[in-house]
Amino acid sequence: MQTARVAKVANESSKVKTIELDTRLVCEPGQFLMVWVPGVGERPMSIANNDPLTISVANVGKVSSELHRLKPGSLLSFRGPLGKGFRVQDGWKCILLVGGGYGVAPLYFLAKMATSNNIETLAVVGARTAKDIVYEDKLYLVTAETFVTTDDGSKGAKGNVMVDVGRLLIDKKRKPAAVFACGPERMMLAVARLCLKHEIPCQLSLERYMKCGLGVCGSCDLGGKSVCRDGPVFDALDALAIKEFGEWKRDASGARNRI
């Protein structure tokens, strides 16, 4: 367990806050931390930046609401980096990132690394409505182009991310060599299927209920793999081969629920 101080807190949207720490971490985009609030609980959070170490947190319950109360100077404790991150192959000239909700945060870290390695990076960010969009401004700075879609058409193209993804996958001038997705599982399922159809390699960052983060307790089982240790990033072909991908998740007790 490591402890650092909060350096900065910023509102990303009505629900999401970004918390910057006064430390950095050697880690890869797609890896995550187990973030601990003593006396409250510990939850998995994607790494949104390595230097300074940053997380972006949606306020959805017990631990995340405590994280939203942190101020500059507050202490934050965490274990990590954990899991396996995104893999970028030498020779890829252009990649496409597809994100929804707080899933955009780890993609920002990936975009930053890819761009600094001279890989042209495109991003599509989806949200329900304009005020829910996160990381748009930051992505503009580290990508060649960023597209926004909203369900209600209040910003960017109207509809879900697939509107733009479908168009970009068949773009003759700069067809992406690979696609990276993180967000709601139904969205990732649609992206994975389309990439399969176009024979474009695709990696997904998946989410399951995690407890230990060490590949021991079995809570985050996905078709015999531990998402915390074998993932959270999976090759889309491997994910599509797992029956429960896009279908159901387990809760804290291990019971299955439809997604």
Add this chain to the structure above:
Amino acid sequence: MTFIMVEMEIQMVIMPLDISRKLFGKRMKNPLILASGVLGVAKAGLESVAENGAGAVTTKSLSLEPRRGHESPVIIETECGLLNAVGYSNPGIEGVISEFTGWKRDEPLIVSIVGKDEKEFAQLAARLEQNKKTLNCTAIELALSCPHTPGYGVMAGQADPKAAEKITRAVRSETRLPIIAKLSPSVPGEVEAAKLAERAGASAINMGNSLGPGMRIDINRGRPVLGFRMGGMSGPAIRPIAVRCVYDIYDAVNIPVIGTGGVNTGQDAIEMMMAGASFAGVGSAVYFRGPGAFRKIEGEMRAWMKERGYKRLDDLVGVAHE
């Protein structure tokens, strides 16, 4: 005399090294059993542990009603071990039956159960008895010994000799499945508990559960790390205690003993067998050595036995008593 000598020589030369085992009549490719609570939430998880080399597998312990378990952190690493307080999270007996129905692999499936008292244990056993064909389970394990869950195991006195006997007897009256009584290395009277469990109808003893409870405090925050504050110790740090308990129980009972606690290498498994275990339970090694732990442990056992001319596991079991 010459004849015997010749036969022994032939054995030495042509008899292949055999580390297979029978668990209540079912073949195991090796004596290694996945301990309860490690990767045992999902059927697919147990299938992949079996695929990765376990001789038999055990489910996460299940209760009558669903349980969310303790708040996270539920596991923290410590010197040569893990400290855990998962708190028996499970979807309840009906959820577990639907999860594990149709176990198809050859490796035996052991279903672990926990109850607040002998009545709950008996109810769970009755449900498993009704579903044993579709579940295809080989045995029921009674987790009498978790050191960190109020109302269950050590915190409810279930690993004490009299309680272990009472619970085992109640389960025996509900099922014909073999019963494994899983005892605690933390509770005095473990030898007596093993004897009484055998008398009440247990078919094997598993010694044992995690040790403790223990605690780790994060000094930067001045708070216990685990959500439940305290938890059970497992891994190499507890092996000498588990080995001693197995050694004493081996002398006291006539049923097989599963030696669990800190088995991390093939040499550790052999040490357990020399103490008197017929099988070795393996849990934390999945963390320390990764999902390939069982293959590695089996390989090390084979190499060690081959180098010293051992052909069968029974030549090792209990030798430390001679």
